[in-house]
Amino acid sequence: ETGVTQSPTHLIKTRGQQVTLRCSSQSGHNTVSWYQQALGQGPQFIFQYYREEENGRGNFPPRFSGLQFPNYSSELNVNALELDDSALYLCASTSYRGEQYFGPGTRLTVT
Amino acid sequence: RKEVEQDPGPFNVPEGATVAFNCTYSNSASQSFFWYRQDCRKEPKLLMSVYSSGNEDGRFTAQLNRASQYISLLIRDSKLSDSATYLCVVNAGNNRKLIWGLGTSLAVNP
Numbered sequence: 001e002t003g004v005t006q007s008p009t010h011l012i013k014t015r016g017q018q019v020t021l022r023c024s025s026q027s028g029h030n031t032v033s034w035y036q037q038a039l040g041q042g043p044q045f046i047f048q049y050y051r052e053e054e055n056g057r058g059n060f061p062p063r064f065s066g067l068q069f070p071n072y073s074s075e076l077n078v079n080a081l082e083l084d085d086s087a088l089y090l091c092a093s094t095s096y097r098g099e100q101y102f103g104p105g106t107r108l109t110v111t
Numbered sequence: 112r113k114e115v116e117q118d119p120g121p122f123n124v125p126e127g128a129t130v131a132f133n134c135t136y137s138n139s140a141s142q143s144f145f146w147y148r149q150d151c152r153k154e155p156k157l158l159m160s161v162y163s164s165g166n167e168d169g170r171f172t173a174q175l176n177r178a179s180q181y182i183s184l185l186i187r188d189s190k191l192s193d194s195a196t197y198l199c200v201v202n203a204g205n206n207r208k209l210i211w212g213l214g215t216s217l218a219v220n221p
Contacts, residue, residue, distance in 0.1 A: 033209070042198055042213040043155065056208045090154055098143040098202055100209060102154040 003027060004103035006091050012109045013081050021076045021106045023091030029101075031055070031094035032074040034066060037105075038087045049074055086110045112137050117199050117212035125220055128189045132215045134182045134199030143202040144175055146184045148195045149214065155198055159184070189219045 003026040013019050025032050031050045035043035045058035049068035063079040072093070078085060086109050092100035117134045124130050136144075144161035159166065161182055165174040172185040182199055199212040 035211075042211040045208060045211070048208060088152075088154075097160065098209075099145060099157055099160055100200075101157065105154050107152075 004091060004093050004101055006089075006103035006106050008106060009104065010107045010109075012111065014111055015081055015083060017081050017110075018077065018079045019081060019108065021078075021089050021091075021108075022073065023075070023103055024073045025091075025093030026095075026101055029093035029095060030072050032068055032072065033092045033094065033100060034074070034076045035090040035092065036060070036085075036087045037090060043090055046076065081110045083110050114138060114203075114210045115199055115201050115212040117197075117215050119213060119215060121216040121218055123218045123220060124189055126189055126191060128219075129185065129187045130189055130217060131186075132184045132197050132199070132217075134184075134201075134212055136180050136182070136199075136201040136210070138201065138203060138210075139177075139180060141180075141201045141203070143209075144173075144182050145200040145209075146171075146173055146182075147198040147200055149198055150195050158197070186217075189217075191219050191221060193217060194219045 005024045007022045033048040034046040037043045046060050047057040048055045052068045065077045068074045088105045090105045092102045146158045147155040148158045149155040159173045161173040161175050170187045174183045196214040196216050198214045
């Protein structure tokens with residue numbers, strides 16, 4: 001296994017609510033990236049954190065926000081949930097060679 | 112033009128067949144290249160990093176052609192367990208952001 005963990009594994013929310021997803025990176029990896037993956041699509045880059053600072057962002061609105069903590073774990077927060085936010089949310093930590101190792105993901109359903 | 116393009120497939124092949132996946136990328140400044148494998152409703156898993164000289168790992172061979180901005184993955188002697196989606200991934204120039212293709216679906220049939 002990759003050593004990257006995510007919680008929770010599954011989540012059901014209603015439209016308009018807020019959600020926080022969590023990720024613990026592999027030991028020694030200081031870069032964490034978050035992705036959204038809809039069914040049948042490739043992962044879409046949300047943002048990346050490097051040493052507690054945002055280090056790149058994809059085409060996601062500001063209601064998608066994040067944090068990285070001193071131990072390099074990370075959170076993804078989504079406000080004002082929409083039905084289209086239903087997806088698998090993946091966290092990946094990056095090795096010194098640039099390889100990304102993924103956690104098992106959080107499957108979010110918005111009803 | 113998409114930043115990373117793959118043939119979506121699906122590829123349906125019999126066990127024992129050789130299958131090749133192709134991927135093109137648009138950013139000539141890209142330095143790192145990877146193939147990932149993703150099983151249905153699971154997270155992507157790193158299959159191979161692609162080095163400039165090409166590299167082989169058992170039945171899997173990856174090649175890079177910088178001039179044509181093209182990456183390939185060859186699977187020999189396909190197994191049923193190779194059935195998955197194969198994702199081509201390229202780094203976005205000189206930062207750590209990765210650009211993902213949409214994936215190529217492979218089904219290996221008995």
